[in-house]
Amino acid sequence: MTFATDLRLAAGLQTDRFGAWLLRQFGDVAGELTRPRAGDSPYPYFARLREQAPLVRSKTGLWTTARHGTANTILRDRRFGVRDSGNRSSVGVIATALDGLDLDPFMGVDPPVHTRMRSLMNPTFSPSANTMYRPRIERIVTEVLDKAQRQGSFDLVRDFAQPVPLLVIADVLGVPERYRQRLGECAMRVGLVTDQLNGVAKIRELRALLIELKQLFATLLHQRRAEGIDDKPTDMIGSLLLASTKQEVPDSELEALLVTALIAGSENSVNVLGNAVNSLLDHPEQWARLIEDPALSGNALEETMRYDSSTLMVPRITHQEVDIEGHVLPVDTPVLVLLAAANHDPAVFTEPERFDITRANAAEHLTFTAGRYFCIGAPLSRVEGEIALRALVERMPNLRRTGEPVFRRSAAFRGLTGLPVAA
Numbered sequence: 001m002t003f004a005t006d007l008r009l010a011a012g013l014q015t016d017r018f019g020a021w022l023l024r025q026f027g028d029v030a031g032e033l034t035r036p037r038a039g040d041s042p043y044p045y046f047a048r049l050r051e052q053a054p055l056v057r058s059k060t061g062l063w064t065t066a067r068h069g070t071a072n073t074i075l076r077d078r079r080f081g082v083r084d085s086g087n088r089s090s091v092g093v094i095a096t097a098l099d100g101l102d103l104d105p106f107m108g109v110d111p112p113v114h115t116r117m118r119s120l121m122n123p124t125f126s127p128s129a130n131t132m133y134r135p136r137i138e139r140i141v142t143e144v145l146d147k148a149q150r151q152g153s154f155d156l157v158r159d160f161a162q163p164v165p166l167l168v169i170a171d172v173l174g175v176p177e178r179y180r181q182r183l184g185e186c187a188m189r190v191g192l193v194t195d196q197l198n199g200v201a202k203i204r205e206l207r208a209l210l211i212e213l214k215q216l217f218a219t220l221l222h223q224r225r226a227e228g229i230d231d232k233p234t235d236m237i238g239s240l241l242l243a244s245t246k247q248e249v250p251d252s253e254l255e256a257l258l259v260t261a262l263i264a265g266s267e268n269s270v271n272v273l274g275n276a277v278n279s280l281l282d283h284p285e286q287w288a289r290l291i292e293d294p295a296l297s298g299n300a301l302e303e304t305m306r307y308d309s310s311t312l313m314v315p316r317i318t319h320q321e322v323d324i325e326g327h328v329l330p331v332d333t334p335v336l337v338l339l340a341a342a343n344h345d346p347a348v349f350t351e352p353e354r355f356d357i358t359r360a361n362a363a364e365h366l367t368f369t370a371g372r373y374f375c376i377g378a379p380l381s382r383v384e385g386e387i388a389l390r391a392l393v394e395r396m397p398n399l400r401r402t403g404e405p406v407f408r409r410s411a412a413f414r415g416l417t418g419l420p421v422a423a
Contacts, residue, residue, distance in 0.1 A: 023059065030058035033313065033336060036195065038409045042312060043353070046341030054325040055335075062334050063327070064313075066341035068348045068366065070325055074337055076371035077324075080316040082108035084332045101210055102252040105260040110319070111372070117257060118376060120243050124172065124236040124261075125376050130383050132234065133172060137384050140167045141391045149395065149423055153402055156419035157274050162188060164388050165269035169262055172380065174224070174235025179216060183262065186213050191267045192417070195410040210259060217258040221251060236261060265377050271310035271408075271415030272385055276301055277392070278405050278419055279308050283355050290357060290389075291397045297390035300357035301382065306365035307355045309340035312412055314369055339366045340414070396423040 023031025032045060049056055050066035057063050065071050074080055105117055123129065144163050148154045166184040175183055186209050193206045217237075224237050233239045240254045280287045280300070290296055318333045329335070343365045344352040356362075368375040375381070392399070403420030 028059050029056050029064055030060045030062045033064065033338075034411050036409045036411045037414070038407045039405070042340060042414075043344055046338060046344060049338070050341055050345060055327055057327075062336060063329065064336040064338060065325075066338045066345075068342040068345035068364075071337045071339065071342040071366055072370055073324065074316055074335060075314075075366065075369050075373070077322065078372065079318060079320040079322050080335065081110040081319045082315065082317065082373070083110050084317050085319075098207065098210065101207065101214070103210060103214070103256050103259060105256045108373075114372070117253070120240060120249065120254075120257060121236070121261065121376055123233075123239045123243075125380055127379065130379050133168075133380065134383060134387070136171055137168055137387050138391075140164060140171065141388050145391055145395055153420070153422040156277055156421045157270070157416050158418065160388075160392070161270050161273035161277070161416070161419075162266075164273065165266045165384060168269075168380075168384050169265035172236060172265070173258060173261060174233075174237035175220065179220070183213070183216060184266070186216075187262050187266045188270075190263055191270075191413075192408070195408055195413070213259045213262065214255045217255045218251065220258075221254055261377070264375070265380070267413075267415075268310050268375075268377075269381050269384055271413060272301065272305060272381065273388055274416035274419060275308040275310060275414065276304040276385070276389055277399075277421075278416060279304050279355055280357075281399070281401055281421075286355060286357050287393075287399075290393050294390045294394050296357050297393065298382065298386040299359070299362055301385040301389055302362040302365065303355065303357050303359050305367040306343045306349065306359070306362050308414065309343050309365070309367045310413060310415055311367055312340040312410075312414055313338045314373075337366075337369075339369065342366050399423055 024035065025031075029049065046066050049064065054067050054070040055063050055065050065074065104113065109117065141164055144160060144167070148159045151159070154160070163184070166187060167180065170180045170183060190206065190209050190213075193202055193209065196202050197206065220237055221241065224241055229241045229245060230238050231242065233242055236258065240249070240257065243249060244254065280290065286300075290300055314337050316335045316337055318329050318331055318335070321331060322329045322333075343349070346352050348364060349359070349361065368378040368381075399421055401420065402422050403418075405416050406418035408415050408417050
């Protein structure tokens with residue numbers, strides 16, 4: 001990054017902060033939705049938005065929806081994408097900060113690039129692959145819980161919700177043991193720094209972390225290629241290398257896919273697991289119900305993703321003129337889909353503010369989005385979360401808090417950075 005780039009980014013950040021503050025003073029939806037939150041719940045504000053209209057427009061031209069039906073329609077409509085007609089991402093300053101890093105998948109891409117990249121990842125996240133991963137996940141969960149149980153008192157996030165997903169995704173990617181600790185540190189730091197992009201120093205740190213991850217995966221791709229490409233790979237690096245023998249795929253694209261899979265495959269699962277345990281401990285009767293019937297772990301996880309969504313919102317941009325809910329949206333109109341708000345829509349979920357691990361339609365949540373951008377790692381995340389939550393409740397039925405939960409400060413994501421507990 002040059003000095004001129006630093007100045008441009010600093011000016012952009014300052015303008016964004018002032019603009020968001022000004023919008024909040026006028027009660028504008030865009031200002032409120034860009035406000036980073038920690039422990040304060042976004043759901044009362046989402047409820048007020050949902051009551052206004054299916055689509056609410058900001059003075060900035062941004063449209064947003066808090067209703068499940070409208071959100072689901074937009075997510076599944078192929079006239080919406082994640083980049084505008086100039087191939088610019090909707091996340092502004094972050095996209096500028098990552099300029100030149102060849103990390104398009106990290107920011108989101110549209111077809112046909114999206115279609116090609118998704119096809120490269122499909123073998124890793126297929127149903128048959130999930131069957132293969134299950135015993136590996138069970139082994140990882142057992143090892144992590146063994147260590148936590150020996151401590152007696154531990155931090156649920158640091159000692160359980162973080163290491164399980166990081167070790168699982170490292171195993172799924174095919175990362176050797178000696179690289180895993182640093183890889184995990186970088187992945188977790190990326191999430192935290194992204195929440196704190198309030199100055200050039202943080203942007204530089206984010207770039208440095210992503211460059212380090214790209215270089216690490218470049219090394220692993222080189223090493224595995226030198227060892228010989230397996231025709232029946234059991235991890236993502238092997239699958240990508242095999243695919244590259246059948247079609248021309250530049251290494252920079254393979255590296256970007258691996259970085260994206262690492263961060264997406266760990267961060268969301270960390271948040272989901274932390275939110276699940278926190279919600280269960282907030283509702284002792286639900287924790288007791290799960291102890292009574294650990295087979296409810298899968299549905300408890302779905303209810304957590306509905307009740308306390310790890311992803312609050314995702315952006316979409318019109319690729320064609322779209323007539324929706326009585327409004328004509330021209331090409332390149334930004335729309336913010338409030339996933340967490342949709343997950344509390346009483347038109348779909350009876351008593352949405354009630355946490356109920358036996359809820360019959362809990363899996364109708366939109367936390368993994370929907371349509372062609374549906375999270376490709378969702379099946380793995382579900383298997384991993386179900387195994388981890390079930391093992392926790394079976395081995396530590398007397399789990400209790402010993403301190404207050406600490407929430408990450410973010411506008412787009414909701415999760416914990418700390419939760420002191422004792423078994």
